[in-house]
Amino acid sequence: MPGHKRNPASVRGEFPLERDITEIEGFDNLHHPEDLLLEAQQNVAKLYGTRESFYSVNGSTAALLAAISAAVPRNGQILVARNCHKAVYHAIYLRNLKPAYIYPQMDSEWWINGGIFPDKVERCLAENPEIQAVLITSPTYDGVVSDVKEIAEIAHKYGVPLIVDEAHGAHFHFSNYFPASAAELGADLVIQSFHKTLPAMTQTAVLHNCSDRVDSRLIRRFMGIYQTSSPSYILMASIDACMDTMAAEGKQMFRDFTRILEQTRKRLSVCKYIRLVDPVKGKNGVFDYDRSKLVFSTRASLLSGSDLYHILLDRYHIQMEMESENYVLAIASVGDREEGFERLCQAIEELDQEQADLIKAGIPAEEK
Structure with missing residues (x-):
């Protein structure tokens, strides 16, 4: 295996068949790593400064399933943020867990979820002594970061681990x-999707074990259960290459990226109708904010989020990450080029001027 035998003539299309191998001699086994893959995962842990790191080639989904399953026994109880990923709900279903929910604060200016208040976490733990783990999403899809350090301290005071879905924060x-x-802030299990914000292939992620509050043997067991028994060596090589790149060139890549990103944010912050979202720290549970998330609110314009999404795609050939009723989201990363930022700026500035002209002319929303 694989059946293509690394022969390009055996299949139509261009695929990296020469790298698509399985657990042949000399290439180790992800589920029982002893050589290459053990060293590769140790390199991730060393780079991030964590106790252990585990590859996931089934994305953050498998890592979340494994983290929850390892931290909470079947039929147990878990406190989860209500804005968590569907994989969390799948883990609750599969393990027959009893969830208690904590809701993020709503940011009424931008209509996005704010953060999780630490005092609400403490209140829930005090009222529900059977809870065996806490799970929050930070950053959110829109970039909002909660006070992880304080939430971790509270969880540990009650003797339970903190799991953080940091799928969108591998670049932090x-x-x-x-x-x-x-x-770096006291969370026990941290899940990151490399493919979301780092130069790695889709479906690549890691699970960091940062303490001894969750049994490593259980983490390994459940990572083996929730991932395929034939993990893709192409995906694992992508993780390894990503880490090599970050170790060798990451500092310069991020210096260049953040310089262009900040210039872009300053340029777009003056738009009045297609407004660049910039949540206020200290309000609505927003402890910090990931400025690589470019969220454009349409609430001050005659457009809906869906309108803006499709105009950017159809007229400007810019693919946004996500549309909502009142905003669209773009995710910037080190893989973006300066030309791409320029095209985005020009498009948003043109649309902002169009909205200014329409509103000045008194055009109602239904006639736009």
Whole structure:
């Protein structure tokens, strides 16, 4: 295996068949790593400064499933943020867990979820002594970061681990321009999607074990259960290459990236109708904010979020990450080029001027 035998003539299309191998001699086994893959995962832990790091080639989904399963026994109880990923709900279902929910504060200016208040976490733990773990999402899809350090201290005071879904924050570690990673702030298990914000292939992620509050043997067992028994060596090589790149060139790459990103944010911050979202720290549970998330609110314009999404795609050929009723989201990363930032700026500035002209002319929203 694989059946293509690394022969390009055996299949139509261009695929990296020469790298698509399985657990052949000399290439180790992800589920029982002893050589290459053990060293590769140790390199991730060393780079991030964590106790252990585990590859996930089933994305953050498998890592979340494994983290929850390892931290909470079947039929147990868990406190989860209500804005968590669907994988969390899948873990609750699969393990027959009893969830208690904590809600993020709503940011009424931007209509996005704010952060999780630490005092609410403490209140829930005090009222529910059977809770065996806490899970929050930080940063959120829109970039909002909660006070992970204080939430971790509260969880530990009650004797339970903190799991942080940091799928959208794998880049935090590589620049002080961004918030600190949960792995540096006392969280016990931290899940990161490399493919979301680092130069790695889709479906690549890691699970960091940062303490001894969750049994490593259980983490390994459940990572083996929730991942395929034939993990893709192409994906694992992508993780390894990403870490090599970050170790060798990451500092310069992020210096260049954050410089262009900050110029872009300053340029777009003057738009009045297609407004660049910039949550206020200290309000609505917003402890910090990931400025690589470019969220454009349409609430001051005649457009909906869906309108803006499709105009950017159809007229300007710019693919946004996500649309909502009142905003669209773009995710910037080190893989972006300066030309791409320029195109985005020009598009948003043109649309902002169009909205200014329409509103000045008194055009109602239904006639736009």
